[in-house]
Amino acid sequence: MSFFFVNALSVNAAKSGRWAVILYLAMLTISLPAFAGLGEDVSSVQADQAHMQGSLRTTQTQAYTLHEIQAPSGIVVREFVSPTGKVFGVAWQGPWPPDMRQILAGYFGQYQQATQAQVNSRAGRRPLVIDQPGLVVQSGGHMRSFSGRAYIPEMLPQGVSAEAIR
């Protein structure tokens, strides 16, 4: 698979332009859709970036565009956008999980319901696997090292396997 670098936009809130950056982020938050992430339009990626106060790197492949957001906390969120401009998958890694409501967007309720439906003694404490029509979530790890992914099987672009979402 060949990747080529297209665009790099780095927002660094640590140094001299702090207040300008904060103002910029505040404006982004106001002007972009509040709901971002899985199943949403590509424009929502910037709302996620603003929410995470992170830097964004975009990589184009033949079958999809990968937007990688890196937050100061060490959390990395990767959003996979189809040629039609929809976020069909998200993957994450970091010392704690990302804001799941933000990155699962309209699927957060389904995620919560599926999680609660799995609570029983036999099931115990273990990684989370949700495999339903319309939503797959895999989430594992422990404090200081969480990782996972979520995708909508029906929205995978032609030629893209679920294995790519990581």
Next chain:
Amino acid sequence: MFTVACGGSGSSSGGSTGTTPPSNNVLAISVNAGPNGGYANGAFASVTVCVPSTTTCQTIDDVLVDTGSSGLRLLSSVLTAALPQQKASDGNAVVECLPFVSGYTWGPVQTADIELSGEKASSVPIQVISGSDFPVPTACANFGSPQETLSALGANGILGVGTMAQDCGQGCESASPIYWECPASGCVEAGESLALQVQNPVALFSTDNNGVIIELPAVSGPELTLSGSLIFGIGTQSNNALNGATVYTVDDDGNFITTYNNQSYNQSFIDSGSNGFYFLDSSATGIPVCSDANYFYCPSSTQNLTATNAGSTGTPSGAVSFSVANADNLFNNYSSDNVFEQLAGPNSLSGFDWGLPFFYGRNVFTAIQGHNTPGGTGPYWAY
């Protein structure tokens, strides 16, 4: 569960020769159905907490022993001892939102003297799990589902005796959705110094404080219960020597490397608080998941597999054999049992989660970060 005065426990050594006898460093653990019933592969122990510097104590049974986290967490519904609230330097209450894989525990950080067998740690910050003491902030609720009841947690609490000295560490010294300060005006994200964070109580013992061993016997099929020991200290007493166990170093994030089918997974870990072998997924393993519970594997016949564990630096390494049975058959054919050494399921793609079955028939050492042992400085696992 009961409240007792802990004075006069008969540990006086008056008239002895002056040498301090070794502490009783063995805490009984039991793999059983747990307080909610039916728990598969959960190791439980009793924990005594006291109001600091008093003899007002409470022993709480059925606390899950978890080498995959650090710090004691107790359901507020089982806690009767009035423990003092942890305050930040500005006087505000410190409250925590600790994420687990599928949800979070929310509630105040309080301090307790903790007694485990003959070991004691004083004024230890613990988490009291409660959704009602302070309202759950949005950024906490956004992790998923609360685990604040017995039925959601499956235990009266979690005794985190993992590789780390604090639950979060340096990442929470600046503001994060993990630690919060809650003045009357509402809770806000706050950085907390390492000393104010929830602590691995073992690291605060006066002796036997460099790690733990979990000892559980081997099993040859499903069992109702299994009795074993949580032993404190590594190489500090006659009963906790490494005895030639191989030391596998752990990285700063609490992971080592597991290799399976020639693929290496460097976010793998050993975790007594996970209740099975969790690894990869069906497409990577070729093992089907159960149709009714797709978080377990259900092969048509038991699979005997081998993986290789290695320290986080790549060495040393050693093979591990394990078996994956059909989880539906296990639960249907042994419906009253709670010990299942062949229970397994898929994980996220990050690697292997070696849960409690890994401990059956294997003494597993967990060394705490920054603490010296005869096998080197923690963090590491050895077995």
